[in-house]
Amino acid sequence: MSSNPSPSSTPRSDGCTLAGALSVASAVADGVTIVHGPSGCSHHHVSLLLTSLLDRPGARLPVLLSDDLGEREVIFGGEDALALALDEAVARSPGSIAVLPTCVSEAIGDDCAAVAERVRSVPVVVVPVGGFLGGGFYEGERAALAAYAELSARLPAPDTGEGPVIALVGEKNLEYEADCHAAEIGRLLGLLDLGVGLRFVREAPTASFGLLPRADLLVLREPGMGGIADCFPVRPRTPRIHGFPVGLSGTLAFLERCGAALGRDAAGAVEDEAGHQEAVLARFGGLAGARVSLSGAPRWAVELADALGMVVSPAGVPVPVPEPAPVGTAGVARLLARWGRSL
Amino acid sequence: MKQIALYGKGGIGKSTTSANLSAALGESGRSVLQVGCDPKHDSTRMLMHAEPLPTVLDQVRERGAPNVALEDVVRTGYAGVRCVEAGGPEPGIGCAGRGIIATFQLLEERGALEADVIVYDVLGDVVCGGFAMPMREGYAEEVYLVSSGELMSLYAANNIAKAIARLAERPRCRCRLAGVILNAKGMEREEELVRAFADAIGSRLVAAIPRDRVVQLAELHRQTVIEYAPGSAQAAVYRRLADDVLANTDLSIPRPLTQDELESLAIEYTTF
Numbered sequence: 164m165s166s167n168p169s170p171s172s173t174p175r176s177d178g179c180t181l182a183g184a185l186s187v188a189s190a191v192a193d194g195v196t197i198v199h200g201p202s203g204c205s206h207h208h209v210s211l212l213l214t215s216l217l218d219r220p221g222a223r224l225p226v227l228l229s230d231d232l233g234e235r236e237v238i239f240g241g242e243d244a245l246a247l248a249l250d251e252a253v254a255r256s257p258g259s260i261a262v263l264p265t266c267v268s269e270a271i272g273d274d275c276a277a278v279a280e281r282v283r284s285v286p287v288v289v290v291p292v293g294g295f296l297g298g299g300f301y302e303g304e305r306a307a308l309a310a311y312a313e314l315s316a317r318l319p320a321p322d323t324g325e326g327p328v329i330a331l332v333g334e335k336n337l338e339y340e341a342d343c344h345a346a347e348i349g350r351l352l353g354l355l356d357l358g359v360g361l362r363f364v365r366e367a368p369t370a371s372f373g374l375l376p377r378a379d380l381l382v383l384r385e386p387g388m389g390g391i392a393d394c395f396p397v398r399p400r401t402p403r404i405h406g407f408p409v410g411l412s413g414t415l416a417f418l419e420r421c422g423a424a425l426g427r428d429a430a431g432a433v434e435d436e437a438g439h440q441e442a443v444l445a446r447f448g449g450l451a452g453a454r455v456s457l458s459g460a461p462r463w464a465v466e467l468a469d470a471l472g473m474v475v476s477p478a479g480v481p482v483p484v485p486e487p488a489p490v491g492t493a494g495v496a497r498l499l500a501r502w503g504r505s506l
Numbered sequence: 507m508k509q510i511a512l513y514g515k516g517g518i519g520k521s522t523t524s525a526n527l528s529a530a531l532g533e534s535g536r537s538v539l540q541v542g543c544d545p546k547h548d549s550t551r552m553l554m555h556a557e558p559l560p561t562v563l564d565q566v567r568e569r570g571a572p573n574v575a576l577e578d579v580v581r582t583g584y585a586g587v588r589c590v591e592a593g594g595p596e597p598g599i600g601c602a603g604r605g606i607i608a609t610f611q612l613l614e615e616r617g618a619l620e621a622d623v624i625v626y627d628v629l630g631d632v633v634c635g636g637f638a639m640p641m642r643e644g645y646a647e648e649v650y651l652v653s654s655g656e657l658m659s660l661y662a663a664n665n666i667a668k669a670i671a672r673l674a675e676r677p678r679c680r681c682r683l684a685g686v687i688l689n690a691k692g693m694e695r696e697e698e699l700v701r702a703f704a705d706a707i708g709s710r711l712v713a714a715i716p717r718d719r720v721v722q723l724a725e726l727h728r729q730t731v732i733e734y735a736p737g738s739a740q741a742a743v744y745r746r747l748a749d750d751v752l753a754n755t756d757l758s759i760p761r762p763l764t765q766d767e768l769e770s771l772a773i774e775y776t777t778f
Contacts, residue, residue, distance in 0.1 A: 238608055239567055240599030271601040 179294035182208050183303025184263050187311070188290065189225035190336045192368045193258030197228045197248045199241060199275060200265025205229035215337045223366070228252060232267055241273045249282050258369030259286045259314065261307070269293030286369065288314050305391045308333055311364055311372055316396035318373035327379035327425050328360035332395075333388045335487065336365055340497070344407055347491035348382065351408065354432035355421055380424050382407065385487065409488040410463025411440050411470055411495060440492050444470055447499040453506050454479035463488065467495060480506055509619075510684065510751060511626035511646030515662035519689035520652045521549045522721060524627035526741075528553060529732035530748035532585025536622035540587055541613070543640060545594025545602045549627040553583035556728040561593025562609045571608070576616045584733050590618065602629075603636020610639060619645065623752070641681040642673055648684035648757060650712065653703070655688070655696030657772045660703055664768055667707050667760035674759040682757035685712030687747070692717040699775035706771060707760040713747040716740070 181198070185208045188196040198205040209227055216222045230248035232241045245262065252260045260282070262275050270293070279287040288310040292303045331348060334341050349359050361367060361374040376396045383392060386405040402424035408417030415433050422429025451472035456479040457464055464484045468475050482502045489498050512520045512527075521542070528540045542549025547561045559581050565574045583589045592609040594602040613619050626640045640646040649670055651663040663686065673679045686704035688711060690696050701711040724734035731740050763771070 234604065234608060235566065235570075236600075238563060238600050238602075238605040239595045242599065271604075272599070 178208070178211070178300045180292040180296070180298050180300070180303030180306065181263055181265055181294060182211060183300035183305075184261075184290045184292045184307040185212065185227075185303075186300075186336045187304055187307035187364050188261035188263060188288075189227060190334075190365045190367075191259060191261070191311070192223065192366050194261060194369060195226045195228060195252040195255055195257040195259075196261045196263060197230060197245070197252055198263050198265060199230055199245050199248070199268045199273065200232050200263075201267060202229045202231045204265045204267075211337070215339075218339055219342070226252075226255065226257070232265075237267060237271055240271065241268050242275075242278050245273065245275060245278045246281070249278065249287070253282060253285050257285060259288065261310070262287060262289045263292055263307075264289070266293050266295045269296060286314055286317065301387075304333070305388070308364065308388075308391055309394055312375060312391075312395045314369075315363075315372040315375040318370065320373040320377050321370055323360055323374065326360075327357065328374050328377055329357060329380045329382060329421075330361040330363050330375055330378040331359055331365075331382050331384070332363050332392060333384040334362060334365040335384060338487065340489065340494075341365065343493065343497075344490035347493040348407060350493070351414065351418060351432075351436070351491055352421065354418065354435055355425075355427055355429060357421065357425065357427075380404070380421065382421075407490045409461075409490065409494070410466055411492070412466060413463055414440070414491050414495075417491075436492065440495070443492055443496045443499070446496070447471060447503060450499065450503060450506065455502070455506070456481045457484065460484045461488070467498070471499070482506070507620070507622060507624065508648070508752065509624045509626070509646055510648045510650060511628055511640050512650050512652050512687070513628050513663075513666045514652035514689075515659045516629070518652050518654055518659050518662075519715075520627050522552070522725070523652055523687060523689055523715065523744075523747075524549060524625050525552045526730045526732050526744040527748055527751065528587045528623075528625050529585050529730040530741075530745045531623050531625075531752070532587040533732060533745075534748065538585075538587045538623050538625065539619070539621040540589050540625045540627065541609075542589075542591040543606050543609070543626055543628040543637070544592070545597070545605070545629070547591040547593045550581075550583060550587075550589035550591060552725060552728060552730045552733075553585075553587050553589050554581060555584070557581070559589060559591050561591040562612060563593040563595070563605045566608065566612070571612055574612060576618050580618060584730060588621065601634075601636065603634040603639075606636045607639050610643065610645060638669055638673065641670065642676075642679060644678070644680050647680050647682065648751075648754070649681060650684050650751075651686045651709075652689055653686060653700055654691040655693045655699045655775070656691060657769070660700070660768060660772065663703070664707070664762050667709075667762040671760050671762055683707075683709050683760045684751075684754055684757055685710050687712055688714040690715060690717045694777045695775045699772065702771060702775065703763075703768075706763055706767070708758050709760055710756065712750055712754065713743065715743050715747070 230244040236244050275289045279289050290307045290310045381403040408414040418429045418432045454474045482505045512524050514520050528538045532538045562579045565578050594605045626646050653659045653663040670683050688700040697714045704711045718740040720735050720740050724731045
């Protein structure tokens with residue numbers, strides 16, 4: 164038996180705050196990211212990014228610069244090195260520049276914000292990350308989202324015409340199926356004659372962030388992001404959906420919530436999606452009666468097994484239940500394919 | 507070779523004491539190296555007659571460490587004392603402690619740390635690991651605490667005693683407390699207090715340097731007291747200190763005081 168985990172099961176959200184912040188900053192389509200620290204800090208994380216890009220043939224290579232701090236900069240301060248890196252970044256005419264401090268620069272107290280303020284021609288965000296300050300990947304990711312949200316308040320809102328603006332917030336950019344998940348959200352919103360107006364932040368140009376303050380609905384990647392959304396410069400009481408839809412009933416509930424949030428009748432969309440789910444289940448009808456073990460699995464997985472007529476038993480065959488969970492009905496279909504291979 | 511370090515609160519007179527100690531040792535015919543470990547780089551100013559001394563870190567910044575030669579950073583001052591200043595970053599930026607570490611590495615790599623006596627004059631307090639480096643890495647084997655009778659000065663001295671006690675627990679650390687030097691401010695019962703402090707931490711008062719206007723006059727003339735007023739009583743005090751330092755084998759691991767103990771001691775010797 165191969166011991167290689169499947170790509171969707173490979174953890175990519177471990178690592179330090181810098182890795183988390185980099186996963187967001189490098190996803191700004193027209194952005195340049197400066198890692199303000201020793202070159203090794205960049206190398207490690209760029210390796211991770213490039214590995215994840217292997218899953219997406221033709222994907223854009225992010226522009227990442229390191230200002231290569233060494234002992235000299237540790238002793239005398241790294242602000243001059245950062246200023247030079249900012250000059251180089253500006254010369255590339257990006258939509259925005261992200262400055263990510265590292266442990267070293269935070270320890271010696273470089274004032275990155277002051278250096279960044281000297282740049283007038285391009286918006287610069289400084290994401291306060293330094294691994295030794297505590298937290299991990301998720302804290303870095305959230306800090307970057309907060310920094311770009313703050314920037315969004317200073318940007319003009321692009322003209323998107325009529326219709327509500329729906330923002331996907333906090334997509335997991337290193338997630339194997341991130342684009343599949345977004346496509347599924349788009350398909351579901353399409354059932355309500357809606358669409359994704361902003362992907363905050365995934366392959367979106369800086370100018371599009373100006374949509375965030377006028378968003379009509381925030382769809383958060385996971386429930387835990389509610390706290391970070393609290394500091395977004397959105398209108399008061401902008402509705403939020405706390406988490407991408409998971410499982411059969413979760414997907415239908417997502418449609419209902421979207422409809423309720425935007426004042427649309429979702430009954431027809433729910434009915435259509437329920438029919439689609441029936442069709443998906445029918446494709447995997449051969450799994451009915453199979454004995455599976457779902458020890459410790461979340462409710463949606465048990466619901467899925469029940470819907471297929473599978474027998475859930477501790478003595479059954481263990482089947483994968485990935486975390487984070489696959490999104491929507493399309494995610495259910497991919498998962499059932501994996502279950503089928505496991506049995 | 508004897509390697510000593512003078513630590514104490516900023517402004518307490520470490521550099522004046524170090525320079526006069528080095529001058530007295532130099533006059534006695536010994537080879538002496540004084541290393542100023544303070545970003546304000548004025549430790550050797552009197553020995554050098556205020557001639558600007560290129561600091562190690564300035565040279566590193568301008569030329570890069572591999573291109574810095576000993577002759578770029580070592581100058582010979584009064585009584586043949588070789589002088590080095592570590593220097594440091596501009597105030598408010600960078601890490602001066604790391605600069606001290608880099609300075610010692612550079613000096614050691616180039617074989618500069620050779621003399622009958624090396625005197626390290628270190629920044630006011632052990633503010634971080636970098637400034638503990640002379641003690642930690644075996645450069646300063648004998649540490650003298652320079653203090654007046656002021657509470658804050660004793661507080662700083664006690665803190666350094668804590669650092670020595672902590673470092674002394676490490677098997678390869680040879681650093682020990684060699685004594686306390688009183689650089690007097692002229693307070694009542696000051697010598698009694700500092701002697702009591704030295705006893706309380708398990709050490710002894712090595713020298714009591716009185717407050718004397720000749721120190722200021724010598725500095726105004728850009729000289730050590732040893733050079734400016736060689737026949738003065740103050741110069742004699744520094745020479746006695748030099749003799750005592752050379753003869754001193756009474757090294758200890760200090761027992762630092764608690765804050766309450768320190769304050770009680772200060773109150774005991776304060777005249778209200």
